[in-house]
Amino acid sequence: MRRGAAAVAALLCLGAACLLGRGFDPRPRLLSSAELGRYRGAPGEPGLYLAVLGRVFDVERGRRHYGPGGAYSGFAGRDATRAFATGDFTAAGLVDDVSALSAGQLLAIRSWLAFYSEHYEPVGKLVGRFYDEYGAPTEALRQAEAAIEEALKSQAESEQRKQQFPPCNSEWSSAAGSRFWCSKQSGGVSRDWTGVPRKLFQPGSKGSRCVCVRTTGPPWGQPDSSEHRDRGDLDNPHLQEYSGCPPLAEQCVLKD
Secondary structure, three states, X not given: OHHHHHHHHHHHHHHHHHHHHOOOOOOOEEEOHHHHOOOEOOOOOOOEEEEEOOEEEEOXXXXXXXXXXXXXXXXXXXXXXXXXXXXXXXXXXXXXXXXOOOHHHHHHHHHHHHHXXXXXXXXEEEXXXXXXXXXXXXXXXXXXXXXXXXXXXXXXXXXXXXXHOOEOEEEEEOOOEEEEEOOOOHHHOOOOOOOEEEEEEOOOOOOEEEXXXXXXXXXXXXXXXXXXXXXXXXXXXXXXXXXXXXXXXXXXXXXX
């Protein structure tokens, strides 16, 4: 038994040695801001790195973009996460503070992080706003990740609303006024129904927008097998007909 256990331990050690020999390090490399600042790709510097949300990537293969003189050289040697969302490449904008960003901007940061994770080699973590001196996530990172998750949830809900109420097609001319109409492709939403134009009012908002509404079948989210009036979403309380437009017309023309 002892000899068997010793053999297993030897194999484990050999496996670990092989992994380490291939460049695998179970401990993430931790860089200070000063150390990361040495990786701007200038002659005599050790390399070309940047960080997003505290995660450091080797962007040497993108030197023409990130190296000295490149369009995105301001990102090199630092964590400029905020600028990925705002497009502000000034000294004030090339920072890692992601507070007060909109949901869309947070999703842009998420997309950039996914891009670097897919196309560039991860190096380690930057000690500072998002990781502490032990490489553990900070409260700032947890808040940023929670905000991104909330933005993803909001995006999913918005997409679901768009599927339920696709935007109308619209046009305006001084001679004819405003015309709203629905089609099976209106609003960029492909579907097997056309719908009729309605005003959609969002709770808490005074304004409305034109959407296409299903006129048959069960209301959105109800199974077709349930009892319903076969009116689609026409009875939704947030909808209003256009004055002077026939209730089931697929287009409305409104004189200004």
